[in-house]
Amino acid sequence: MSRILHRSLRNDPLLAVSGRGLLVQGAEGAPVIDASGGAAVACLGHGDERVVAAITEQARQIAYAHTVFFSCAAAEELADLLVGEAPGGLTHAYFVSSGSEAMEAALKLTRQYFLEIGQPQRHRFIARRQSYHGNTLGALGLGGNFARRDPYAPILADCFSHVSPCFAYRFQGAQESDADYVARLAAELEAEFQRLGPQNVAAFVAEPIVGATAGCVTALPGYFPAMRAVCDRHGALLILDEVMCGMGRSGTLHAWEQEGVTPDIQTIAKGLGGGYQPIGAILAQGRIVAALTAGSGAFKHGHTYQAHPVACAAALAVQRIIRDDALLENVRAMGQRLEAALQDRFGNHAHVGDIRGRGLFWALEFVDDRASRKAFPAARKVSEAVKDAAMAAGVMIYPMGGTIDGVQGDHVIIAPPYTAQPGDIDAIVARLGDAVDAVLG
Numbered sequence: 352m353s354r355i356l357h358r359s360l361r362n363d364p365l366l367a368v369s370g371r372g373l374l375v376q377g378a379e380g381a382p383v384i385d386a387s388g389g390a391a392v393a394c395l396g397h398g399d400e401r402v403v404a405a406i407t408e409q410a411r412q413i414a415y416a417h418t419v420f421f422s423c424a425a426a427e428e429l430a431d432l433l434v435g436e437a438p439g440g441l442t443h444a445y446f447v448s449s450g451s452e453a454m455e456a457a458l459k460l461t462r463q464y465f466l467e468i469g470q471p472q473r474h475r476f477i478a479r480r481q482s483y484h485g486n487t488l489g490a491l492g493l494g495g496n497f498a499r500r501d502p503y504a505p506i507l508a509d510c511f512s513h514v515s516p517c518f519a520y521r522f523q524g525a526q527e528s529d530a531d532y533v534a535r536l537a538a539e540l541e542a543e544f545q546r547l548g549p550q551n552v553a554a555f556v557a558e559p560i561v562g563a564t565a566g567c568v569t570a571l572p573g574y575f576p577a578m579r580a581v582c583d584r585h586g587a588l589l590i591l592d593e594v595m596c597g598m599g600r601s602g603t604l605h606a607w608e609q610e611g612v613t614p615d616i617q618t619i620a621k622g623l624g625g626g627y628q629p630i631g632a633i634l635a636q637g638r639i640v641a642a643l644t645a646g647s648g649a650f651k652h653g654h655t656y657q658a659h660p661v662a663c664a665a666a667l668a669v670q671r672i673i674r675d676d677a678l679l680e681n682v683r684a685m686g687q688r689l690e691a692a693l694q695d696r697f698g699n700h701a702h703v704g705d706i707r708g709r710g711l712f713w714a715l716e717f718v719d720d721r722a723s724r725k726a727f728p729a730a731r732k733v734s735e736a737v738k739d740a741a742m743a744a745g746v747m748i749y750p751m752g753g754t755i756d757g758v759q760g761d762h763v764i765i766a767p768p769y770t771a772q773p774g775d776i777d778a779i780v781a782r783l784g785d786a787v788d789a790v791l792g
């Protein structure tokens with residue numbers, strides 16, 4: 352019995368022994384295709400020697416330097432690469448060790464910004480139901496994943512509230528046009544601002560593509576501009592959480608590039624370091640940083656491991672490879688192939704209600720009945736069963752239940768590395784097809 356407090360306390364997980372490219376070898380059995388990058392993390396696949404060399408070299412030079420005393424070249428070069436050309440007006444980066452830490456930093460930078468510009472009353476954050484922003488208490492309170500949130504509700508801050516997500520398959524009316532649905536959601540956000548007092552709202556927070564909680568839910572055209580307009584009308588910030596959907600996963604480096612908006616603050620993590628090291632970051636608009644510079648002169652925040660040299664060196668190597676190997680082009684090409692293959696294999700499947708996503712970030716939502724979109728009973732744990740069958744068939748996909756409301760609904764996510772080749776895509780869909788048929792017939 353393991354002495355680790357594993358995710359399940361009843362079953363110890365298999366030991367992972369090695370990873371090369373898309374393949375992961377466990378201590379027993381044949382290698383499996385990593386078709387989800389864990390949770391959309393391993394964007395280069397496993398064992399890229401260039402990243403390993405960068406990590407080794409940084410560790411040899413200096414593994415750790417506290418940011419009270421020093422910066423390091425890897426962090427400086429990573430920041431230059433990310434915001435040197437001020438994409439969308441984002442000019443500064445702040446490096447942390449995870450997506451949750453990035454979200455905490457985004458909340459605190461927002462709060463401090465409003466203190467610095469003389470609006471201390473702004474302390475309310477509006478996020479969306481069926482969202483996920485992390486597991487630390489601030490990020491958990493912000494998020495709308497109620498299954499994860501509810502046990503801790505008594506110890507979460509009360510500055511967070513939630514509006515509806517833009518989730519067309521589940522919540523757009525049968526007779527409602529896209530424009531009307533977007534207008535309804537904008538009206539709901541406006542009403543929430545009014546309920547809280549618009550002068551009290553600090554930010555609206557959303558994932559451009561909802562990640563694991565609802566399963567690769569893209570917004571309708573016009574949705575993000577409409578949300579941005581509500582924020583602008585009331586002087587609140589727009590924070591976009593690209594921890595899962597960002598850094599190329601959607602086919603563009605930033606998912607917001609396809610939404611017609613730019614964020615005031617953006618969070619990134621998984622695809623930043625590709626799993627080679629734990630790293631996340633916030634990217635912030637110049638005017639926000641300028642307000643702090645002119646005011647107190649410091650971001651009142653900090654972690655022992657922020658801008659960790661080895662983590663930054665790994666992320667720098669990963670990001671250079673994405674750029675130099677033109678991997679975003681491959682994400683777009685393989686994304687089209689994946690979409691077509693999923694449609695071909697599951698488009699008429701009696702128990703696949705929706706196939707959705709973008710780039711190399713796709714989900715299948717399972718239903719008991721396609722016509723009524725009725726979900727399977729939650730107790731049947733369909734997504735878990737599909738994950739187990741897929742592992743047995745030799746492919747890793749990421750499962751989640753509670754797709755609709757935190758309890759009802761099942762989906763799996765397919766998020767292969769940006770390096771995937773046509774044969775990989777075909778093998779992934781074939782094996783997943785066998786797994787789905789084994790569970791659902």
Ligand SMILES: Cc1ncc(COP(=O)(O)O)c(C=O)c1O
Binds near residue numbers: 451484486558596
């Ligand atoms: C959209 C989003 N935000 C934040 C997080 C939290 O990131 P981490 O698990 O690295 O703390 C996640 C993790 O899945 C995520 O998907």
